[in-house]
Amino acid sequence: MVIIFKTKPSLLATSAVVGPLEKRSVFRSYFDTIFEDERMQANTNEKGNAAMISEACAVVMKKANIKNLDIDYFLGGDLVNQMTPTTFAARELAVSFIGLFSACATSVSSLIIASLLTELGASELAIAGASSQHNSVERQFRYPVDYGAQKPATAQWTVTAAGYGLVGKHHPDFPYIEAATVGKVVDFGATDPFHMGGAMAPAAYQTIQAHLQKRNQKIHDYDVIMTGDLGKIGLKILKAMFAQSGTKKEELQLFRDAGAEFYGEDQAFLAGASGAGCSAAVYFSYIDAQFKSGRYKRVLLVATGALLSPLSYQQKESIPCTAHAIEIAMK
Template sequence: MVNTFGTIQFKEKPSIASTGVVVGPMEKDSPFAASFDEILPLENEKDESYEQANTRFIEKACAVTVQKGREQIENIDMFIGGDLINQLSPTNFAARKLAIPFLGVFSACASSMESVILGSLLIESGNAKSILAGASSHHPAVERQFRYPLEYGAQKPGTAQWTVTGAGFALLQNHVKNAPIITHATIGRVVDGGQQNPLHMGAAMAPAARDTIERHLKNTNSKISDYDVIMTGDLGKIGLSILKEMFQDEDSGVILQDAGAQFYGDDSFFNAGASGAGCSATVFFSHIYKQLKNGVYKRVLLVATGALLSPLTFQQGETIPCIAHAIECRMEKRG
């Protein structure tokens, strides 16, 4: 394992043995919907809080992941996950039910890739054989915490994004036949571009995405055109446009993509696109994973972006520090 200013090269190349993605009703019309494992008809059931519903989505996604990986939950060494709610309550309560060793992580909407990086390090070190890693978000719960309760009916500007209701998890193991592998990871740095508008996250997170992508390319001696796709997590349409401008001298073309920009298609109801820790998790562990498994993609860079603000820091007039974590995946057939 070689560490070059935040970039890790995995000698053992951990495998993504299986994935599980469960989303809510608003996500059924997503262009990625055919790749989701389950679309639930309600964001929360009767007498169930939004936070309890978030926990249920996590539990379902983990169950799907383990089942598809032909494993038993008691054989999983560790559960690593995060969400956007106070003190990771939904993930904590899911861990209570799973009853296996647990690490809770928070990098806001970059939590999915932070979870995978930590899991890959444990697999690489030989201290674990099977790890569940991922993240989730729940639209009504996140809106209530970071912006306004849905019942308030607050109007949003065109720069705002729609938090995905969904959970995505991966089963990380070593030397799995015919499974995508993780060759490198780049740990993000906190980058603050001076943005203060919590309804314009794309502009806030784009500099962090650029920083991580640039460092990853430099440290792996790669260029953008070496990848089938470099997909960021939830910059949205505006943030992706800003990121492409930052790489205007590069051969970016259609290689630079964003899960948030594509998640709800061209429907203007969702303004600048999707966001939330579940945005990158559900797209990376469904559509991208299947494209790798089917041989459509040979080499991809997945970059989850997160805005590290809180309701308190916004009220105190702070700017929005951001981070982006990345993993590089390839498809490798192992005998």
């Protein structure tokens, strides 16, 4: 489903707050805050995740020179059961809250809904985004980090990061949201939780193709099509799928992935980064900066999500995936 935003809601302020290992990211110079403690001085990983979200929202409000009473809606999600870190952060923010779960695609699904609320006149200002915290997510979906379990080369590293943006009415000095595609759930029968890139690539392909077709666009109409977080292997699969459909090599160069690039070529992070905070941190820092510098005029952000749970994995279900796309431009 493709949505056209006639009022062109603007992204008025952004923030990216990350953990200590994320200082090794190639995007580190764009992050607003880098915590030196994985738990942000809290006594649990989940409380640390909530504190990170609160800090990201505080940075957004400071940049926009507003207070929480000026915000109509807070939209966000994370990867912990029932999204409790986001809920606890919403308790502190004390504004109308819509919790969302699209797994690692939440950075874009929340932005789409915030834009819809703005388009409808139901919101003047809304904060939207997503987060993840490495230790809490690894413990829930894979193994407790204390086990020291070995991971295959296809595995990705869940980042500790929170990325949020402030969506409001159109302003000519800020990037604006022009269109979006809400993705379908795609399941190619993948079952390996250590190979998320391969599971999510078909969903990204389907969403990008649908967006381009409905918008009557070509790949080269964009400065970049940035997915997140397929990782190094998932990005190769996505490019191979487009190559098979006739996409030219020079157009394939316009495909990038937040997870594949997040930690550069550091082999310690295997196939790259993942987590709901991965694409959120890159989109709400690096991409926003490229617009403001004039380097980018139009981008397609495509966040991918693996919609599994510990229960579905234990019941030997396959991994359904989705991808949501949002088209952002700036004159």
